[in-house]
Amino acid sequence: MKHLLTTTELELSEINEILSEAQRFSAGMVWKPGKQTFVANLFFEASTRTKSSFEVAERKLGLEVIPFEVGASSVSKGETLYDTVRTLEAIGVNTVVIRHQEERYFDQLCSRTGLAIINGGDGCGHHPTQSLLDLLTIQQEFVHFIGLKVAIIGDLRHSRVARSNANVLSRLGAEVVFSGPEEWFDNSLLEAGRYENIDSAIKTADVVMLLRIQHERHAEKGVQSPESYHSAYGLTEERERRMKRGSIIMHPAPVNRNVEIADSLVECERSRIFKQMENGVFVRMAVLKRSIESLMGGIPNVNDYQKRQFAF
Amino acid sequence: MKHLLTTTELELSEINEILSEAQRFSAGMVWKPGKQTFVANLFFEASTRTKSSFEVAERKLGLEVIPFEVGASSVSKGETLYDTVRTLEAIGVNTVVIRHQEERYFDQLCSRTGLAIINGGDGCGHHPTQSLLDLLTIQQEFVHFIGLKVAIIGDLRHSRVARSNANVLSRLGAEVVFSGPEEWFDNSLLEAGRYENIDSAIKTADVVMLLRIQHERHAEKGVQSPESYHSAYGLTEERERRMKRGSIIMHPAPVNRNVEIADSLVECERSRIFKQMENGVFVRMAVLKRSIESLMGGIPNVNDYQKRQFAF
Amino acid sequence: MKHLLTTTELELSEINEILSEAQRFSAGMVWKPGKQTFVANLFFEASTRTKSSFEVAERKLGLEVIPFEVGASSVSKGETLYDTVRTLEAIGVNTVVIRHQEERYFDQLCSRTGLAIINGGDGCGHHPTQSLLDLLTIQQEFVHFIGLKVAIIGDLRHSRVARSNANVLSRLGAEVVFSGPEEWFDNSLLEAGRYENIDSAIKTADVVMLLRIQHERHAEKGVQSPESYHSAYGLTEERERRMKRGSIIMHPAPVNRNVEIADSLVECERSRIFKQMENGVFVRMAVLKRSIESLMGGIPNVNDYQKRQFAF
Structure with missing residues (x-):
């Protein structure tokens, strides 16, 4: 093909x-x-x-x-x-x-x-090339997909990547969970994985895959400020400390620093963002x-x- | 040079x-x-x-x-x-x-x-490179220019190509006729060729060379809709059926489909548009x-x- | 480095x-x-x-x-x-x-x-690469910088080049003077060179280095027309005739013809602009x-x- x-x-x-x-x-x-x-x-x-x-x-x-x-x-x-x-x-x-x-x-x-x-x-x-590069990054880290837990967190509705990543990861044998604002979750995602509370997801996932928030679309609804998003659903320094040993952080970039992820974590040891x-x-x-x-x-x-x- | x-x-x-x-x-x-x-x-x-x-x-x-x-x-x-x-x-x-x-x-x-x-x-x-590629396409088809009849049809006034093509083709021995809305014909073109009614031109030409209509300029005059242009001066499927055996269709592109030429003819056997x-x-x-x-x-x-x- | x-x-x-x-x-x-x-x-x-x-x-x-x-x-x-x-x-x-x-x-x-x-x-x-190309051009002409007099003339305030050129030229042993509208001179330039009247500067400099006038910024102040700038501070044909034997003209380009320099001088023998x-x-x-x-x-x-x- x-x-x-x-x-x-x-x-x-x-x-x-x-x-x-x-x-x-x-x-x-x-x-x-x-x-x-x-x-x-x-x-x-x-x-x-x-x-x-x-x-x-x-x-x-x-x-x-x-x-x-x-x-x-x-x-x-x-x-x-x-x-x-x-x-x-x-x-x-x-x-x-x-x-x-x-x-x-x-x-x-x-x-x-x-x-x-x-x-x-x-x-x-x-x-698809974004999905494939995500898969390559995970494979380089863990060799196999079977048994891995991947938490996809954030702007599930607007993300090109969330759906196709979830589909492929579950076909490859990984367990996928979705997290972030519950109102952004929708039932069409259920075939690839279930919704999980962010704090429990982050504690148990091998891969914490953050999605980019589309500021512009959310601003108009006045739902929440970057700061309140960050503390409710972002990867804060505190949450990072509770991550599983050996687990990694991913993000498709460009990153909204201090929204999806704390500024100090973008290039931390767990981060595979530039990788x-x-x-x-x-x-x-x-x-x-x-x-x-x-x-x-x-x-x-x-x-x-x-x-x-x-x-x- | x-x-x-x-x-x-x-x-x-x-x-x-x-x-x-x-x-x-x-x-x-x-x-x-x-x-x-x-x-x-x-x-x-x-x-x-x-x-x-x-x-x-x-x-x-x-x-x-x-x-x-x-x-x-x-x-x-x-x-x-x-x-x-x-x-x-x-x-x-x-x-x-x-x-x-x-x-x-x-x-x-x-x-x-x-x-x-x-x-x-x-x-x-x-x-000039548009003219030369038109000439190459005609030469590949007919080898010689002498005795060929070329009908240049459409937006004669705004076309860069019409004038210089007509000049060169007639110098190379081809017969050039112009067609399309008669009010777009002007006497300066007479030295290269005469005006001919579209239906007779299409029936007798070896090369039907369509010109692109500049929508924007004509809209402002409210002269005619794309549909009425197509039926009056476009290459419709019906007109194509009356074309001479072995004759070809040319157009400098981009094509306005169903204006200068019927959508179904853009890639028909006679068409040399992509060639x-x-x-x-x-x-x-x-x-x-x-x-x-x-x-x-x-x-x-x-x-x-x-x-x-x-x-x- | x-x-x-x-x-x-x-x-x-x-x-x-x-x-x-x-x-x-x-x-x-x-x-x-x-x-x-x-x-x-x-x-x-x-x-x-x-x-x-x-x-x-x-x-x-x-x-x-x-x-x-x-x-x-x-x-x-x-x-x-x-x-x-x-x-x-x-x-x-x-x-x-x-x-x-x-x-x-x-x-x-x-x-x-x-x-x-x-x-x-x-x-x-x-x-810096503009400064370096200016230096290369001067070096090709005069081999050494020591003892050369360089007159930097024109829009001293808005010029990226004026300051760094002046600094480097004086470190390399050249004498730098600034000219043009006196109100555009400012004391921070004094460490690299003094202000000199345009006519005396042009007569004695080995290098007449003109700066580009930023039309847009000056228009708003209504200070002067291009014509009056040219006759007061531009390199006119008359001033060029009074330049020192063997001296050269430089300009970072794009040139405002007949403002900083007379149209006829842009490619004259002294000009190193295209060089x-x-x-x-x-x-x-x-x-x-x-x-x-x-x-x-x-x-x-x-x-x-x-x-x-x-x-x-």
């Missing part, structure tokens, strides 16, 4: 294959397509973090990245996403990474275009390699496991 | 040389300048399509593309185009591709700068090579006809 | 080392890091000129430049500069060039991040090499003095 659309639709064997490949990249594997290969990153929603991470991954694979500025594009003249993607295909782009506000925007594209589509986030739907970003590059390399190999139909490529490239 | 300004000012022999070179690139020719060569794309009017096409062409030639964002530039501090271009020259840029709203903006630049200027579109004036985009890359490679060779004064370069690079 | 923050904090020996290295690059030296190295240019204030110059320098060193658009970044979601920079570090960026409106923005970063920071301008504070831009690339190459070598801890690199690369 050349596309990467959602983790929900990936077989466990595919997920494991991507994670192994990403781990090999993290260990220094070098892989290049063997011929000039063009990729474009179409970000209809802003996200330097994800875009830059893809960009580094693409350069490490020796790909040619064609800049695409949505604002300056014919999209502003009313061009459809399909026509934009077909245009890129016509000029020789092989793979596109797309972030778009419309959920499942890719359904209109997959069967009608020859290039590979990598979903960089669709509306409130999925964000997640680092892993993001390796996961994206794995995903891009998978797409390009699928497009090329298995042609042998430059592959050099020994040589560590780019390690200051 | 290192610049590419308008097709009108190109000799027929130069046009043929560019088309031959583009055809060689389309057949897999590889050419690189042999030393690090810098190019910048200055797009003062938005156009991802043309810009991305140049970008791919530039990368295929191994050029270094220096990003230039007009919005963030000193142009907003009132710097002249000349000073901007001279700055780029001073820092080592050899070739600039410029799209600018001012007609013949290049007249102030050509004789006063040492770098090569490739016109990516000047106001309502010219768009045009594909050819755009080869034409731009040819034009860039021509400029760079001229700058280098005929130094021999890496040239490898056999090896097909980048062909998934 | 891997960072480049201000010239004021550089030892004279460091300045001389950078200038020598830049001079070697200008003479054709080729240097590459030997492994894939990532750099990002974070420009929170617009400046195509400086950004493009860094970009060319980076490409000449074979670096991978990761695009970073401030507008589209998480900075707009309230992310701190520290978190942005740490993110780039986590994804593998080794060196960042930053321009930021906040004076000494780098103080919060230097000790807490592992990557190298190159200051591309901080508020009204410093702009400064050219030197900017070499200085930035030297500064980047210095940072990267410091990060790599002195690993031997590709170094090839003989071969002139990229010289049309």
Whole structure:
């Protein structure tokens, strides 16, 4: 399969294959397509973090990245996403990474275009490379998923990541619990895990996975101040002291310091927040390699496991 | 001549040389300048399509593309185009591709700068690489221009392409007719071709070349709705059925589906719309090579006809 | 020292080392890091000129430049500069060039991040690569600084460059005088040089260094029109005729033609304005090499003095 659309639709064997490949990249594997290969990153929603991470991954694979500025594009003249993607295909782009506000925007594209589509986030739907980098980070720490307890805490309703992470983690054998404001929990999450009070969740979880609060959306409801959120549902220094031995903290970033997590904990020993970003590059390399190999139909490529490239 | 300004000012022999070179690139020719060569794309009017096409062409030639964002530039501090271009020259840029709203903006630049200027579109004036890719597409189909009938249909007044295409096509021996709303025809076009009713034009032309309607400009006059334009002057499914055997459909894109052309025809067998985009890359490679060779004064370069690079 | 923050904090020996290295690059030296190295240019204030110059320098060193658009970044979601920079570090960026409106923005970063920071301008504070390129241009002309008279003329209050140039020039043994509207002179400049009337300054200086007038800030005070500024404090043709034999004209650009300098003088024989831009690339190459070598801890690199690369 050349596309990467959602983790929900990936077989466990595919997920494991991507994670192994990403781990090999993290260990220094070098892989290049063997011929000039063009990729474009179409970000209809802003996200330097994800875009830059893809960009580094693409350069490490020796790909040619064609800049695409949505604002300056014919999209502003009313061009459809399909026509934009077909245009890129016509000029020789092989793979596109797309972030778009419309959920499942890719359904209109997959069967009608020859290039590979990598979903960089669709509306409130999925964000598969974020899920995969979370999985890689957990795997590096605990080796196996079976028996692990993962607490996903915070803005469950607006999070792309919560749902797909929960789904995949439970398929991989982990126990998932959700926490944070109870009114943000909804029954559709029940198939992946139950709701648990934050203090008991934090005390017993191997992985405390915090979600980013979308200030802007909550401000308008006047529900609560950052300070009151932090003391009620944030990872305070006090709560961190009650975390299980060997457990880790994760957050997709950007972090609202002193809201989801105390400023002093962002880079504490338990925190894997910057490790997640680092892993993001390796996961994206794995995903891009998978797409390009699928497009090329298995042609042998430059592959050099020994040589560590780019390690200051 | 290192610049590419308008097709009108190109000799027929130069046009043929560019088309031959583009055809060689389309057949897999590889050419690189042999030393690090810098190019910048200055797009003062938005156009991802043309810009991305140049970008791919530039990368295929191994050029270094220096990003230039007009919005963030000193142009907003009132710097002249000349000073901007001279700055780029001073820092080592050899070739600039410029799209600018001012007609013949290049007249102030050509004789006063040492770098090569490739016109990516000047106001309502010219768009030579678009003309050349149209010519390449026609040549691939029919080999010769002599005796061909080309119908240019639609927004004749606002089209950069109509005028220069008509001029070159008639110089190359083709018969050009114009069609679409009669009030958009003007006598200055008469030297290149006559006006013809759309139904007779479509029935007899070898090439039906549709022009993009500029919605925004026509809306204000309240002339007609997209639907009424489509039925009066668009390529409907019915009109397509009456097209001559072996004739083709062209459009510079982006297409207004169901305005200039029925949605179902955009990718029909006769349509060369995506082929045009594909050819755009080869034409731009040819034009860039021509400029760079001229700058280098005929130094021999890496040239490898056999090896097909980048062909998934 | 891997960072480049201000010239004021550089030892004279460091300045001389950078200038020598830049001079070697200008003479054709080729240097590459030997492994894939990532750099990002974070420009929170617009400046195509400086950004493009860094970009060319980076490409000449074979670096991978990761695009970073401030507008589209998480900075707009309230992310701190520290978190942005740490993110780039986590994804593998080794060196960042930053321009930021906040004076000494780098103080919060230097000790807490592992990557190298190159200051591309901080508020009204410093702009060290501009100072260094000015120094290189003067050195190329006069070999030594001792005994030279440099007149810095114009918008002394708003200029990043005036202060740091004056400081370094006087440390290097040059005599610095300031000129232009006397009310723009302030006593903090006295440690680097005295105020001198424009006509006497221009007649006796070896280097006439004009500063850019910030139209926008002066218009609001209604102080004077461009014309009256030009005749009172600009380099008019008449004043140029009274300049000392062998003396040169410098300006950081973009130039306001017929304000700071007569249109006809911008490219006159004495003018080094475009030479400064050219030197900017070499200085930035030297500064980047210095940072990267410091990060790599002195690993031997590709170094090839003989071969002139990229010289049309």
